[in-house]
Amino acid sequence: MPVHVAREAPKLWRKICSEVSVEIALLSENWKHLLAGIVFQYLHGVAAHGVHYLHRPGPTLQDVGFFLVPELGQERAYISESLFSVIFCSFVLWTFHPFVFQSKKIYTALIWCRVLAYLVACQILRILTFYSTQLPGPNYHCREGSRLARLPPPESVFEVVLLNFPRGILYGCGDLIFSSHMIFSLVFVRTYHKYGVSRFMKLFGWLLAVVQSILIIASRKHYTVDIVVAWYTVNLVAFFVDKKLPELPDRSSSASMSPSLLPSIAKDKDSKNREERFNLLNGITVST
DSSP states (O other): OHHHHHHHHHHHHHHHHHHHHHHHHHHHHHHHHHHHHHHHHHHHHHHHHHHGGGOOOOOOOOOHHHHHSOOOOGGGTHHHHHHHHHHHHHHHHHHTGGGTSSOOOOOHHHHHHHHHHHHHHHHHHHHHHHHHOOOOOOSGGGSTTOTTSSOOOOSSHHHHHTTTTTHHHHSOOSOOSSOHHHHHHHHHHHHHHHHOOOHHHHHHHHHHHHHHHHHHHHTTSSOHHHHHHHHHHHHHHHHHHHHHSOOOOOOGGGTTSOOOOSOHHHHHHHHHHHHHHHHHHTTOOOOO
16 A cells, blocks of 8 residues: 555655746736635625625514524524535535646636626625615624624724624625525535536535525525525526636546646647648648
């Protein structure tokens, strides 16, 4: 066993180094898109924290999901967060699997460019929606009588900009329609469904998304409308984003070759030159 590990370790290290060089080249071409997407995640957090100042607690609205799904209770509300953490971490690890495993179907930098495009588009719609109408939050800390349901006016701009960390992130209210957790979950599951290879994991991912939806309702963190709107909004946004952006290159057909980072014009020209050399060697004359 130690001999096998010693023999395979250099191969794995060379593979990782090779993959890093490829991803650095892609990162140098797409760093602006990645940076913009990451910065917007912070801006989305500021917007979600800002709407908490507008939130006014009130009676929980009538909701069909609350009638159909038993309430987990405040002491078991962590279950939905735990499942979300599993989905989030699993997807992040999958996007970096080409650094270790032989099956290379995706480029990590490019897949995150696409994921962030989905997230930003959905989050813009979400911000517009929850600032249009603030509903009384169904979550336990957003109900009448909780000291966290209303926020006093901020004492300084830093309180808003810094999200009142960590309380402002953990105990938000007012950013309801539609669910941010479902945006991330559905984007991750949908992305793996399109670019992943395991059919079982694709079906299992969609099952986890359904379970996540039910657990969010059972935890009373969102109304059912927040979940329903997230399901069709994320899928519609992803559909139109895919229509506008070029398809990501598939590495599975040329896994043994290094990815070409040349522009398509240069590749077409190189292909034409190879075709001309082939014709000359075989005595084929092509009229132009």
